[in-house]
Amino acid sequence: MIRTERLSKVADGRAVLSEITLAVGKGDAVAIAGPPGRGKSTLLRILATLMRPTSGHVEIAGIDAAVRPFDARKRVFLSDGVALGCYDMTVRECLQLIAATRAPDRRRGAADVARLIALLGLDAAKSVNMLTAGERRLVAMAAAIASRAEVLLFNEPLSGLDMPAIECCTALMSDARARGAAILVTVGVDAPPSPIWNRQIHLEEVGA
Amino acid sequence: MGAMVLRELHVIGRRGALSAAICVHVTLLAGYLLAWGDASGIPVASALNVYGQTLMVEVVLLAILLPWTAARCVASERGDDLVLISVVTAIPPSRIVLARALAVTTGLVMVVASGLPTLILAARISAVRMSLVAEYEFALLSLAFVSSAAALTWRHVCHGRVIGWFAAALSTAAVVSAARMAPSLVIAPVVTAASLCAIGLLALRADVSLRYLEERSE
Numbered sequence: 001m002i003r004t005e006r007l008s009k010v011a012d013g014r015a016v017l018s019e020i021t022l023a024v025g026k027g028d029a030v031a032i033a034g035p036p037g038r039g040k041s042t043l044l045r046i047l048a049t050l051m052r053p054t055s056g057h058v059e060i061a062g063i064d065a066a067v068r069p070f071d072a073r074k075r076v077f078l079s080d081g082v083a084l085g086c087y088d089m090t091v092r093e094c095l096q097l098i099a100a101t102r103a104p105d106r107r108r109g110a111a112d113v114a115r116l117i118a119l120l121g122l123d124a125a126k127s128v129n130m131l132t133a134g135e136r137r138l139v140a141m142a143a144a145i146a147s148r149a150e151v152l153l154f155n156e157p158l159s160g161l162d163m164p165a166i167e168c169c170t171a172l173m174s175d176a177r178a179r180g181a182a183i184l185v186t187v188g189v190d191a192p193p194s195p196i197w198n199r200q201i202h203l204e205e206v207g208a
Numbered sequence: 209m210g211a212m213v214l215r216e217l218h219v220i221g222r223r224g225a226l227s228a229a230i231c232v233h234v235t236l237l238a239g240y241l242l243a244w245g246d247a248s249g250i251p252v253a254s255a256l257n258v259y260g261q262t263l264m265v266e267v268v269l270l271a272i273l274l275p276w277t278a279a280r281c282v283a284s285e286r287g288d289d290l291v292l293i294s295v296v297t298a299i300p301p302s303r304i305v306l307a308r309a310l311a312v313t314t315g316l317v318m319v320v321a322s323g324l325p326t327l328i329l330a331a332r333i334s335a336v337r338m339s340l341v342a343e344y345e346f347a348l349l350s351l352a353f354v355s356s357a358a359a360l361t362w363r364h365v366c367h368g369r370v371i372g373w374f375a376a377a378l379s380t381a382a383v384v385s386a387a388r389m390a391p392s393l394v395i396a397p398v399v400t401a402a403s404l405c406a407i408g409l410l411a412l413r414a415d416v417s418l419r420y421l422e423e424r425s426e
Contacts, residue, residue, distance in 0.1 A: 016367070050295050051222065052420045069419060085292030088219045088283050095297045100211035101297040143296065 254390030278359030
């Protein structure tokens with residue numbers, strides 16, 4: 001579902017990613033570990049078609065993301081509290097919009113949104129602009145699950161969350177994996193093992 | 209795209225600018241008619257009948273209110289924020305721009321239409337035939353398209369919000385002035401078609417310029 005070959009990114013004359021080759025299959029979950037500044041977020045943004053790679057090949061669900069980025073976007077969802085978008089919207093409106101535009105079954109999408117809001121204890125009426133970092137992470141998690149995308153990318157989804165929220169998010173990601181989604185998660189260098197992923201790769205080792 | 213149009217309408221509805229513009233428009237236009245709605249109208253503009261004078265007031269009001277309403281109503285995302293919305297919803301930027309244009313134009317059409325009852329009243333006072341009222345109303349509706357196209361175009365082109373609003377206001381005022389110099393039925397379709405073309409070009413450009421986040425240091 002995710003395939004990269006010799007993927008590189010240079011920004012401001014500095015190599016952010018170098019020759020990354022990676023493959024994540026259906027129902028597979030991979031954690032990308034590494035210290036801050038190694039380009040973990042950049043890798044996810046390239047896979048989500050938010051950024052253009054400098055060189056190399058990216059394929060999402062069999063679609064060349066560089067050639068057909070808008071088609072690739074339909075198959076992938078980036079759960080990132082920082083890159084949530086959805087300004088001028090409440091949490092409920094944001095999740096409903098994502099479910100309405102992405103979920104194949106609209107009625108099921110609406111039910112998903114209601115369930116996720118209750119499960120994660122989100123303040124549905126709160127404006128997305130006013131969310132704290134932790135709340136944004138939870139909304140991004142709910143958005144990813146509501147999108148029902150085949151490829152889910154999570155940028156440090158559990159950092160800064162309390163234990164009940166971590167358990168809840170872990171269960172949601174495991175459910176997504178069980179229904180066949182390919183999952184890529186970025187974690188800190190000292191992240192403990194988790195039942196969510198079956199492989200953990202240090203970013204330095206990815207291109208090896 | 210329907211969900212995106214609904215979202216844009218929701219954003220517009222939540223902002224107070226649309227209802228404020230409608231209230232100001234209706235109040236000032238009706239106030240003008242109440243104050244000078246006798247057979248002669250304002251003495252200094254006695255060459256025009258009451259309907260002609262009311263229509264002129266309407267044009268001036270719309271030239272001010274429409275760009276202001278468009279600038280205040282339209283959702284605040286631009287640049288990278290639009291790229292994010294496109295990625296999150298999996299809708300190409302061109303369709304987001306079209307949805308936004310449709311929603312803003314709908315709001316502005318409501319502002320224009322809110323003056324119609326007063327114009328009909330003025331037409332009755334001046335014994336103007338309804339077909340002429342319909343003709344001028346069509347011309348006025350074309351201003352909604354112009355304002356919408358100008359506001360969206362300048363919002364995407366200019367980085368500063370205030371500069372974008374001034375540019376939109378000036379371009380709309382220029383078109384309004386030009387429209388007053390020629391028969392409305394000739395100008396209105398041309399203006400509407402030009403506005404639709406501008407929105408179309410903006411949408412096509414969005415698919416290229418808003419494909420990825422702007423490159424900046426990591």
